[in-house]
Amino acid sequence: MGFNSAKKQKRAPRGGIVAALDVGSTKVCCFIARVEDAGSVRILGIGHQIATGVRTGAIVDMEAAETCIGAAVHQAEQQAGDTIREVIVNMSGGFPVSHSFNAEVSVPGPEVTEHDVHRALNHARSLQVAPDSRIVHAIPVGFALDGNRGIRDPKGMYGERLGVNVHVITASAGAVRNLQIGAARCHLEIDSMVVSPYASGLACLVEDEMELGAACIDMGGGTTTISVFCEGNLVWTDCIPVGGSHVTNDIARGLTTPVAHAERMKTLHGSAMATAADEREMIDVPQVGEEERGTSNSVPKSFLVRIIQPRLEEIFELVRQRLEQSGHAKLVGRRVVLTGGACQLPNTRELAQLILDKQVRLGRPLRIAGLNETHGGPAYSTAAGLLLHAVRNPNELPVSGHEAAASSGILGRVSLWLRENL
Structure with a gap:
């Protein structure tokens, strides 16, 4: 998009070091990287821990979450030989919701100026969101002049009424605050928050897919997220609270086996669709509460697949339903990219x-x-x-902690108007 927002590129100054913290339902991961020429990044250190205290992407036990976040960051710092103070962190919990806000302002001069664009953007951003929500992203996705839509950069053009469409993503205020507290307890400051589906799309989609329209489906442990990109912008996101952990729990219940064994069976023998050979292949299933190894049952692999497939079908049915309800299914066309740890089972694609x-x-x-x-x-x-969000500096309006708290409601609108006009 041609318009460059007022957001300054605020990044770690020491040698172009950036750090990303992915707090997921099943794992916590920290990447430390150096920004190289042409905006590319090179990984210096990686830390990885099994997630504790996190459910469906949101922190539910602060002590446990602090321990695993701290361990992942320490591991990455040791590998990188550097200490980090700021991180870009993902927001996968807190029920992120997409909103589309349209605003229109008059153009006093003969042509549209930078000031007119900022007035329109501020007006759109000041529109009301739920009081218990916080704005995570505010992305301008298109301008209009005198009703003519599809304008990418209106500056220098003639018109009397300038309109803007802003894609705003909000999340639960509690989930945002808990993530901030979790990071602070590990002596980290959150430089910016990025909703997980946005980050996954930036990592996996090629430029043509972002431009022409595509959906990215990220199948995590506790959640499955969807993002839709078009004309280079994120235009819609959604989150379904079902993921790979639910498949594991189904196996544990269906075969009365411990969760750790269920996860192992899923990884080694699991498949999203049955094949003819599945009836012949037998799998040992240790039973819950049985100490001796000799007491395990044997079941055909087909039995395991019949447990896995319905849950994966449910996830994709929900994705299809949400895409159709969003009104963005036509933008996606036939282009879908599947990513996330839970998509790695054979035949999931x-x-x-x-x-x-x-x-x-x-x-x-x-x-x-x-x-x-x-x-x-x-x-x-x-x-x-x-990491890519940090170096690409996508076209977004600045969302600070203060604005995120104040932008919902009349006080936010008044404060924005005062800053804009005085």
Whole structure:
């Protein structure tokens, strides 16, 4: 998009170091990287811990979350040989919601100026959101002049009424605050928050997909998130509170086996769709509460697949339903990118194609140097996208903690008007 917002590129000054913290339902991951020429990044250190105290992307136990965040950051710092103070962190909990706000202002002069653009943007941003929500992103996605839409950069053009469409993403105030507290307890300051589906899309979509219109589906442990990009901008996001952990729990319940064994069986033998050979292959299933190994049951692999497939079908049905309800299904066309740790089961892409009726490819982080095969997989798309958000400096309106708190309601609108006009 041609318009460059007033947001300043505020990044860690020491040698162009940026750090990303991905707080997920199943893992907490920290990437430390150096910004190189042409806006690319090279990984210096990676820290990775099994998540504790986090459920469906939101912190539910502060002590446990602090421990695993601190351990992941320390591990990355040791590998990078550097200490970090600021992080870009993802927001996957807090029920992020997309809003589309339109605003229109008069153009007093003969042509549209930078000041007119900022007046329109501020007016759109000051529109009311729920009082218990916080603004995480405010992204201008299009301008209009005298009703003519589809204008990317109105500056220098003639018109009497300037309109703007701003995509605003809000999240629960409590979830945002808990994430800030969790980071602060680890002596970290949050430089910016990025909703997980936005980060995943930045990491996995190629430029043409972002421009022509595509959806990115990130299948995490506790949540599945959806982002839709068009004309280079994020235009819609959604979050479904179902993910890979639910598949694991289904296996544990269905086969009465411990959760750790259920996860192992899913990883080693799981599949999203059945094949003819599944009836012949037998799997040992240790039973809950049985100490001796000899007491495990044997079941055909087909039994395991019959537990996994319905849950994955449910996830893709919900994704299809949400996309259709959003009104953005036509923008996506047939282009869908599937990423996240839970998409790595064999035949998941084929099942997604069947249910979504779209072309689906598996996405992994792009444009990041220094990632090994393990950390360059779909499970690390969000963490990689956080780094890319830092260096790409996407076209967004600044959202500080104060504005996020004040922009909902009449006081926010008045304060913005005073700052704009006095």
